[in-house]
Amino acid sequence: MAATRYSVEARRLLRTHLPERSDALGMSVREADLGLRLDGAGHGLLDTTHFDTVRFPPPEWAAGVFAAAAEDGDNAYTAYRGGAEVLRACARSVSTLLGVDVxxxxxxxxxxxTQGGLFATLSALVDFGDVVALADPEYLFVERMLRFLGAEVVRVPMVDDPAGPQLDLAALEAVARGGIRLLLTSNPNNPTGTVYTEQTIAGVGRLAVEHDFLVVVDELYCRLVYxxxxxxxxxxxxxxRDRTITLLGGSKTESLSGYRVGVVVGPPEVIDAVEQVMAISCLRAPAYAQHVLTRWLTDDVEFVRDRVLELRALREMTAERLRQVDGLVVQPGNGTAYLWPDVSALGLSDVQVAKALQADAGVVVSPGYQFGPSGTGRFRVCFARDEAVWSAALDRMVLALNGAAS
Structure with a gap:
């Protein structure tokens, strides 16, 4: 009798491949990622899927705070939700940032x-079969997390607005009438860079109360606004306050990504549930690294102000240069360090664009399909890079895209 063959990957992991998108892509999202070698390594190319932390390093005090914490072995173990000193400092600074008492x-x-915080939060809140409303487009790993957890994901599109694309409140209301567990979105939005207006925020809040759902909002880039x-x-x-879960962190604007610490703020029962997930998955955030958060939001105000000015100049340079590609449309958002160009007029798919940029420009971008169905014909590029290196790369990108479209 032949041996029974089992799939190595659990069914919950196979769901994260998003096979239902095969009709549009010709393959699953996972297969498309593998074909483009999008595994975070860069493979010797200029990788614009993340910030250049050499050109944009963390604040000078970060390494010293980490080293001082590491000198005391008593700091190695904290409560699962974080060390008491760190939590007190964060509660003060986050209260000021959000305008609520934490x-x-x-x-x-x-x-x-923030990535770990997002997964812990969703794991704490979402059951198999729950309906979750997700902005379209939205950060590439969110839908995969939700599918891993067995959620039914319903996408809520953006609509054009003078202030930049905004969440379609009418579409959200239509989804909410059928019953949803929660809405998940980012503000500023990743990948579009749009910042939600007061009208959008008020509308989301009104619908959350009327239809009794939670809102998970990723505010990782809330300090990176132009x-x-x-x-x-x-x-x-x-x-x-009691139905919003806010994700925050210093990994992008303050370049603290290597320290792997973020913050989740929410109602006590949600934080208790998040703590339980952390206890069984990672025990705690890196204990020594937690201490950089004692100076985050307080000792980096001028640092962030200067960084925003530098990134604004790069945003303008990048948009101007990419517009040299015939048919490419780019409308910079008011936040983040990303652009979300529309290349649909070039007659190329976002996969073809990503391949051409890797092969002919030596540049890795994030193809639009990763961010949702509305990403077809777009790509995301992070412009937080060394100015001279980036200028040369933009020259290559323009040549590669014009050549691929001809």
């Missing part, structure tokens, strides 16, 4: 980066 023992947890664009925290809206 209690250090009940309302906040330190997580393994031209004094107004920013509104959902948790600060009347009646939203």
């Amino acid at each position: 209690h250090p023992e009940h309302d906040i947890a330190v997580t393994t980066g 031209d004094e664009t107004p920013y509104f925290h959902l948790a600060a809206r009347p009646g939203l």
